[in-house]
Amino acid sequence: MLNLFVYNTLTRQKEKFEPLHPPFTGMYLCGPTVYGDAHLGHARPAITFDIVYRYLTYMGMKVRYVRNITDVGHLTGDSDDGEDKLQKKAKADRLEPMEIAQRYTDSYHFDMDALNVLRPSIEPRATGHIPEQIEMIEKILANGFAYIINGSVYFDTLKYNEVFGYGELSGRNLEEIVSGYRENLEGQDEKRHPADFALWKKADESHLMKWSSPWSTGFPGWHIECSAMSTKYLGEKYDIHGGGLDLIFPHHEAEIAQSNACNHAPGFDHYGEAKYWLHCNMITLEGQKMAKSLGNGINLKELYTGKHPLLEQAYSPMTIRFYILQAHYRSTIDFSNVSLQSAEKALKRITDALKRLREIKGENRLVALNEDMEKNLKTFREDAESFMNDDFNTAKTIARFFEVVPVINQLYADRSGPLAVSAETLMQFSKEFETFFFDILGLKTEEDSAGGESDGMVQGLMNVITSIRSDARKDKNFKVSDFIRDELIKMNIKLKDTPQGTEWIKE
Ligand SMILES: [Zn+2]
Structure with missing residues (x-):
């Protein structure tokens, strides 16, 4: 039945799609960070994975589609040290961060509904899954792939690299990754290695969104939410992880590393998280x-x-x-x-x-x-x-x-x-x-698109109007028939008389 081939970024080739537990299929897509209106760049991944969702469903798969809402802001820039975008917006507009998150979640839903993007099966929020993120960080620490400094927890990429090899998804090795960071080392002194990334950050006084944890009152790092939420709803290993090409590094690379490090145990299949990693291209x-x-x-x-x-x-x-x-x-x-x-x-x-x-x-x-x-x-x-x-x-x-x-x-x-x-x-x-x-x-x-119910109503009204006009024409009552035609032209509706009856076209 299913004879689908997908391009897997992880293996850099097209592979036959074989769900781990057919007909059940698990799919995770990185959703929006809700601090502003969605732009074209948000439309493409949403539409791409809407197609995947629809087609797999058409093919008889029972898809559990998880698309998260990032409401504890991604930090600005690729480093972990920028300001939280949501917090920045909240301070500028004198609003609660959750007001910002709610406003732009609603706005995102409006825009995606208009594009006829189906809502996912589960839409988890990062702030609703802080305990799951903390639990995952604890496991990573216990497995020896993270370290604590001044109340913050960092992922140990050197240690990870020795055991698993860091950079599988993006095809970069640790040296290449570090050379990309050379120009941007300020504020990274806490970390042991420039490629290490934050799992938990200690918050300072001015920080609006913070939670207590075993290490400090703080907030989770950029990548851990997706690993924690996909594991919670789809399991340690599931079928498809999607996103835009721009997320391959560092976000998805970090997700794989976190999941591998968390689930590391004898006999563990080290390809973390998803079996197939699908990425859509960008819009210029x-x-x-x-x-x-x-x-x-x-x-x-x-x-x-x-x-x-x-x-x-x-x-x-x-x-x-x-x-x-x-x-x-x-x-x-x-x-x-x-x-x-x-x-x-x-x-x-x-x-x-x-x-x-x-x-x-x-x-x-x-x-x-x-x-x-x-x-x-x-x-x-x-x-x-x-x-x-x-x-x-x-x-x-x-x-x-x-x-x-x-x-x-x-x-x-x-x-x-x-x-x-x-x-x-x-x-x-x-x-x-x-x-x-x-x-x-x-x-x-x-x-x-004008709305399902009004569609039928418009068609019904037009049938009434065109039949009044045909009757008027038959009776040679041109005053009425011309009036109907002219008024409809003002609304850009053109009538065409054919042997089968009168047709109407909206120009
Ligand atoms: Zn993500």
Whole structure:
């Protein structure tokens, strides 16, 4: 049944995906740090692993999907010594850190719901798992892979390197890692080695978020929350760990080291945490890395409303989702007005075809079989599955959609004549097309995006209006029929009279 291959960053190759305990599948994704609105960089991992979640579910797996909320702020910069971003924001806005965390968790949910990203099975908060983090640090200490200095606990990378070899995931050795740190040694004097990282930090008086621990009143280090929460909900070893490429080092490397060091015991399989490590590539904007300091950090709400100096128009969440899916998740994506506008048009071609497909009836019609068209529709699912089975290649899957769009349009144009495919193929294909569009790619039509219930209502109202207009035309009451047409044009709704009745299109 499952014939899926995924690219595993840990082994640097595509591997057959074999869950540890099928049909159960455990997946962990590093979630957002909630101290600001989500931007484009948050959209890609969320959408990428939404696809993984949806496709595995489609394939019959029972997926437990854990995506955390980091609400004890990641420290600024890669070193452990920067200021807590959440605390910084809380102090600037004179709010409780938890008010900041709640506000931006809600904001993140709003943005992701708009992108039709499914909520995970469990969304644990770092601050809700301090005892689990402390327990894990205690085990790492007991196993001899950490040391205490002035109330802080640091991970001993030298010791770890001797036993396991540090840098498996990123493919760097300890020397290379240290050379990267040479310029940034200030404030690291407490550590024995520049590559060591904090598991627990003693807090000073000014620190807002702190907890008591066996070592000091303080707060957990950057990486330990993900190891602790994934272990709690998915076990010491689970199937998939996901994230953006930028998390491979140091975050995921540190996670693996922590888990290995914590669970180290005779007979222990040293590949820590996940069997498959999947990473999505980055998004650039007009060819540049996105950064607030460059003035091109666009958040998702600005994209949805078009309110940003770099944006020529608003882009719907579905346009953004579709554009991201038009590339394979391991390729880079460049956002620009031109590329988003063409994605908008391309998505409309598919949604228009979807609407037409729903109007083509197969029953009680003469069939004049066109073998090419029949074959094209019949092999759609098999092809789409084979692309998805090849490391979730949504780019090729979408390209396959564009091979059936002209067939649908042809069938629609000929809908009063004989049917060019068998009624059975048409029915089967319609189901498969919708399954891939809605359930697997997680796309929606414009009407669906406007809200599920109003969709049906709009269609119903339009049926009423168009039938009043057709009756008026039959009665040669052009005053009424022209009034309806002109008023609808003002709302960008165009009517088209065809032998089958009146159609309406929202421009
Ligand atoms: Zn993480």
